[in-house]
Amino acid sequence: MTGGQLSGSAQPDKDPSVRQFVANGVSMQTSEVEAKLDEGNIQEAESALRDGLSLNFEEARALLGKLEYQRGNVEGALRVFDGIDLHAAIQRMQQSLGDKPTTTTTKKGRTRSELGSVVSQNATNLVLEAIYLKAKSLQKLGKLSEAAEECKSVLDAVEKIFPDGIPDVLVETKLQETVSHAVELLPELWKQAGHYTEAMAAYRRALLSQWNVDNDRCARIQKAFAVFLLYSGFDVSPPSLAAQVEGSYVPKNNLEEAILLLMIVMRKFCLGKAKWDPSVLEHLTFALSICSQTSVLAKQLEEVMPGAMHRIERWKAMALALNGAGQNNSAIELLRKSLHPHEEPDDIMSLLLAAKICSENVVFAAEGVKYAEKAIVNALESKPHLKGVGLRMLGLCLGKQAKNSSSDSERSRLQSEALKSLDSALALEPENSDLTFELGIQYAEHRNLDAAFRYAKQYLDATGGSMIRGWRLLALVLSAQQRISEAEVVTDAALDETSKWDQGPLLRMKAKLKVSQSLHKDAIETYRYLLALVQAQRKSCGALASAPQVEDGNANEYEVWHGLAKLYSILSHWKDAEVCLGKARTLKEYSPETLHTEGVMHEKQGRINEALAAYVNALLLEPKYVPCKILIGSVLSEMGPKMLPVSRTLLSDALRIEPTNYMAWYQLGIVHKVDGRIADAVDCFQAASILEESEPIESFSFIS
Numbered sequence: 001m002t003g004g005q006l007s008g009s010a011q012p013d014k015d016p017s018v019r020q021f022v023a024n025g026v027s028m029q030t031s032e033v034e035a036k037l038d039e040g041n042i043q044e045a046e047s048a049l050r051d052g053l054s055l056n057f058e059e060a061r062a063l064l065g066k067l068e069y070q071r072g073n074v075e076g077a078l079r080v081f082d083g084i085d086l087h088a089a090i091q092r093m094q095q096s097l098g099d100k101p102t103t104t105t106t107k108k109g110r111t112r113s114e115l116g117s118v119v120s121q122n123a124t125n126l127v128l129e130a131i132y133l134k135a136k137s138l139q140k141l142g143k144l145s146e147a148a149e150e151c152k153s154v155l156d157a158v159e160k161i162f163p164d165g166i167p168d169v170l171v172e173t174k175l176q177e178t179v180s181h182a183v184e185l186l187p188e189l190w191k192q193a194g195h196y197t198e199a200m201a202a203y204r205r206a207l208l209s210q211w212n213v214d215n216d217r218c219a220r221i222q223k224a225f226a227v228f229l230l231y232s233g234f235d236v237s238p239p240s241l242a243a244q245v246e247g248s249y250v251p252k253n254n255l256e257e258a259i260l261l262l263m264i265v266m267r268k269f270c271l272g273k274a275k276w277d278p279s280v281l282e283h284l285t286f287a288l289s290i291c292s293q294t295s296v297l298a299k300q301l302e303e304v305m306p307g308a309m310h311r312i313e314r315w316k317a318m319a320l321a322l323n324g325a326g327q328n329n330s331a332i333e334l335l336r337k338s339l340h341p342h343e344e345p346d347d348i349m350s351l352l353l354a355a356k357i358c359s360e361n362v363v364f365a366a367e368g369v370k371y372a373e374k375a376i377v378n379a380l381e382s383k384p385h386l387k388g389v390g391l392r393m394l395g396l397c398l399g400k401q402a403k404n405s406s407s408d409s410e411r412s413r414l415q416s417e418a419l420k421s422l423d424s425a426l427a428l429e430p431e432n433s434d435l436t437f438e439l440g441i442q443y444a445e446h447r448n449l450d451a452a453f454r455y456a457k458q459y460l461d462a463t464g465g466s467m468i469r470g471w472r473l474l475a476l477v478l479s480a481q482q483r484i485s486e487a488e489v490v491t492d493a494a495l496d497e498t499s500k501w502d503q504g505p506l507l508r509m510k511a512k513l514k515v516s517q518s519l520h521k522d523a524i525e526t527y528r529y530l531l532a533l534v535q536a537q538r539k540s541c542g543a544l545a546s547a548p549q550v551e552d553g554n555a556n557e558y559e560v561w562h563g564l565a566k567l568y569s570i571l572s573h574w575k576d577a578e579v580c581l582g583k584a585r586t587l588k589e590y591s592p593e594t595l596h597t598e599g600v601m602h603e604k605q606g607r608i609n610e611a612l613a614a615y616v617n618a619l620l621l622e623p624k625y626v627p628c629k630i631l632i633g634s635v636l637s638e639m640g641p642k643m644l645p646v647s648r649t650l651l652s653d654a655l656r657i658e659p660t661n662y663m664a665w666y667q668l669g670i671v672h673k674v675d676g677r678i679a680d681a682v683d684c685f686q687a688a689s690i691l692e693e694s695e696p697i698e699s700f701s702f703i704s
Contacts, residue, residue, distance in 0.1 A: 030067060037068065037076070058084050059123055062130035074137045081134040084127060090157050124161070125175040128154050132182050135189065144193035151189055154182040155205070165210025180213045184221055187228075196234040203228065219274040222261045223283070229258035230287060259287045266300055269308065276308045285317070294324030312338045316350055319357075328357045332364060339371075348382070351375035352389055359396035362404045368397035388428035392435055395421035399442055406656065415446060433462040440473055444480070444700045447660060447691070453477045465497050468505060472703045475509060479516070480696040487697075488513050501537055504530060504556075505703075511563060512697040520571055527567065531560045558587040562594060569601050577601055592618035592625040599631060608635060626661060629654040634667045637674060647671050662691035 020028060033045045049060040061084050068077035131154050138147035158166070158179050166179065183206045190199035203225040207218070229236055236254050251257035262284040268274040281304070288297040298321035301314055309317075315338040322331035335354040339345050351371045358368025372394035379386040395418045402414035419442055426435045440455030456474040463470055471494030478487035491510045495503055507530040514523035534557045561584035568577035578601075584594050599614030612635055618628040633650040636643040651668040654661060669684030 033064065033067065034071075037064070056123075058088060058130075059126050062126040065130050066133055069133045069137060074140050078134060078137050078141075081130055081137070084130055090124070090160050122172055122174070125172060125178055128157060128175065128182075129178045131157075132178055132185075135182075135185065139189060139192075144189055145195070148186060148189035148193055148195070148198070151182050151186045152202075154178070155186065158182075158211075159209070162210075166212040176212060179211055180217055183211045183213055184217055187221075187224065191228065191232075196228075196232060199228065200234070200236050215268060215273045216275050219265045219268050219277070219280075222265050223277065223280050226258040226261040226265075226287075227283060229254040229261070230283060255287060255291060259284065259291075259293075262287060263300065266303070270303050270305055272305070276305075278309075281309075281317075285321075288321075289324065292324070294321040295327065297321040298325065298327075312344055312347075316347075316353070319350075319353060323353065323357055328360060332357050346374070346378050348375050348378050348386055348390075351378070352386070352393055355390070355393035355397060359393055359400055362400050365397050365401035365404060369394060369401060372397055388425045388432070391421045391425035391428065392432075392438070395419070395425060395442075396438065399445075403657070408659070411659065415442075418442060419446075431462075433459055436462060437469065437473065440477075441700055441703070444473070444477055444696075445660070447480075447694045449477055449481050449694060453481070465494075468494065468498060468502055469703050471497075472505060472509060473700075475513075476696040476698065476700060476703070479513065480694045482693065484513060484516060500533070504534060504537075507533070508559065508563065509698065511567075515567060515570070516697050520567060523567055524564070527560055527564050531557070531564075534560055556587075558584050558591075561587065562591075562597065565594075565597050566600075569597060569604070572604065574601065574605065590621055592622040592628065595621070596625070596627050596631070599628070603631070603635070611635065624657050626654045626658045626664065629657075630661070630664050630667055633664075633671070637667070637671050641675070644671055644675050648675075660691055662688045662695055665691060 020030060028049070033048055037045050045064055046057075046060045049055055049063055050057070055063070061080055065077045065080035065084075068074075068080055131150055135147045135151040135154070138144070138150060166176070187199045187202035187206060190196070190202050203221070206213075206221050207225065213221075228234075234254075236257065238250055238252065238257075249260070251260055262280055265274065265277075265280050266284065269276050269280070281300075284300060285297055288294055288300075298318050301309075301318045301321060304314065315334040319331040319334040319338070322328070322334070332354060335350055335357070337343065338347065338350050339354065344350065352375050355368045355372040355375060358364035358371065372390055376387055376390035376394065379390050398414050398418035398421060402411045402418060405411035405414060419439070422435060422439050422442060426432065426439065429435060436455050436459045440452050440459060443449075443455060444452035453474070456470065456477050459467075460470040460474060465471070471490060475487045475490045475494070478484075478490060488510070491506055491513065494506050495510075498506060507526055511523045511526040511530065514520070514526060538557065561580050565577050565580035565584060568574075568580060577597075581594060581597060581601075584591070588594070595614045595618035599611040599618070602608075602611035602614060612632065615628040615632045615635070618625055619632070629650045633647040633654070636647040636650070648668065648671050651664055651671060654664040655668065658664065665684045665688035669681045669688060672678075672681035672684060
C-alpha cells in the first residue's frame, strides 16, 4: 500500500500465511491484535491499532470489527462496532470535500487536495463499511429490523456527504463498493423483516437516487424489485410525483411496473450492458402471460442476443408466445424448424405444442396427427404421464381432419378414431375436465346428443359451474334436443353465476333462444342490453377493447350489431336492418357474415341479382363459407335446368364441409326433385328432417 492510503482489509505479505493491517504507510501483523481479542481485551487491541497505525477511535474500532466479522465471530463484531461515531466520520468527509483545491502537485501527479480527499474517503469508508458489516451481523443473528436501520444509516450518511449524488470521478473504489453493497442489501433486509412499505421505498430509492452503481448490480436490483412487485401480494403505489419525469410513462399497478422493469433489464442484456440472467426472461414470461401480451414476449425473445439462449429453446419459447397471441402460422413455422431431423425431432413438448396448434386449423390437422402420434410413441419410452396429453391432441387433430375429408367413409373413420383417442385419454386422465368438455363437443357435433348431454353435465359438475363454456354447451345441447325452455333455464342460471363482464356469450345465446321461439321483441331487448354491456366494457378497457375482435369467445360489438341486423331482417324492418348492418361494417369492413345478411335482405325484397352478387362476394372473402354456398345453390336452382348441375355441385360441396347442415340437405333435395331424381330427393329431405330436429340455436364450434 502507498503512503497516506488507508485500507480496512488485512493485506497478505509475501508469505500468504502472514496477514497484516496496512494503513498510512505502516504495516502491522494481525496476529498481535487477534491475540488480544482472544483474551477478551478489546480496549488493548484497539489501543494497539491506534498506536501502531496512527488511527483514530472510529477507524480502529472499524478495523477490529471487520477482523472479528472475517473470523466468524459475529457477536464479537457487534460488540466492537458499538460506539462508532458515524456522525463524526460524515463531518470529516464533508469538510474534506469543502476544502478549497490547491495547485500543489505530488510526484505521482495528484494535487494535495485530491490526495487529502482520497485519504478522507478511505477513512470514511472504514466507518461506513463497519456500519454495513454491523447490518450484516445483525442479519445473521435474525435481527432484521435493526439490520435494516443500520444499513439505512449508511445510505443516509452517503447522501449527506454527496448531496448531489456520488460523482463518477474522485470516489475511492472501496467506498463505492460499500455504498453499492448497502444499496442492494437494504430492500432485501426490509423484505425479510416483513416491512413491505419500507422495502418498496428502499427499491425506489436505490433506482432513483444517484448511487453510481454498476450496470450488473442495477440490473439485479431492478429484477429483485420486479419479483417483489409480481409475487409479494403487496399493492405498491406508483412513484411519487417528484420522481416522475414530465411526459414519461407512469405504471398504474404492480404488474405494469414489473413488466417495465424487466423489459429495461432485457434491453440492457441486448445492448451488452449487463450479464445475461435467464430468470429475468422467466419472470417476464409470467408477467406478460397473465395480461395476455404474449406477442410482446415474442418480440422480446426475438431481440435476445445470439448465444444467450440455445436457438432451439428460443424457437420453442417464441412458438409458445406466438400461439398465445393467436399467431399460429408463425408459431408452427418455428416448431417445424425445432423438430427438423437435424435439430430435436423427438422433443415431446415441441411435438405436443405443434399438435395443439394443428388441432385448431383444418388445414394443418393431418400434420398434427403425425406430431401427436410421434409424441405418444416417445412418451411411452421416456414420459408415460404425457401419453394422455398426446392421445388428447391426436383425438382433436383427427376430429379436425374429419371435417376436411372428401369422402363420407373416410370422415366416418376419422370421427370414430377421434372419439376412440379422446376416450383413451380420458381413461388415463379421468380428472381432466377439459377432456370431458372436448368429448361433449365431439359427440354434439356428431349429433349424439344423449352422450353430449352426459358429458356436458359431467363437465359442469367437475368445474362447479365456474366455467361459462360448460353452461353454454349444456344449453346448446338442450336446444338441439328442442328443449328450448330448459335451455333458457340453464342460460338464466348461468347468468346468475357469471360476473357482468363475462355475460356476453350467454346474452347472445339468450337472444337466439328468444328468436327460436318467435319472441322477437324480447330478443331485441336482450340484444340492446348486450350492446350496452359491450360498449361499456370497451370504454372501461380502453384502446385494447376497441378492436372488433375480442378473444376468449366473448361477445363483441360487431356480433351484436350483426345479430340485430339479422333479427330486423327476419321482421322485414329494412331500414333498421340496414342501420345495424352499417354499424357492423364500420367495425369489420370485410366480412362474409355481413355480406350474407345483405344478400338475404336483397333476396327477400326481390333483388335477386344484388343478392347473388353479395353471396359471391362473401365466397370470394371466405371460399368455404357454407351459408352462402347454400343460398347461391338455391338461387341458381330457380334459374332453369341448365343451372341445376352448378347448384348441385355447390350444395354437395357445402355438405362436404358441413355434413350436418340441414338446409344444405333440404336445398339439395329440391334440386334432385326438379331434376327428376325423386329417390335421391326423398333421401335428402329425410336427412334434412332428422338434422333439423337436432339443430342447435348456434353452431357447437362457437365454443369448441
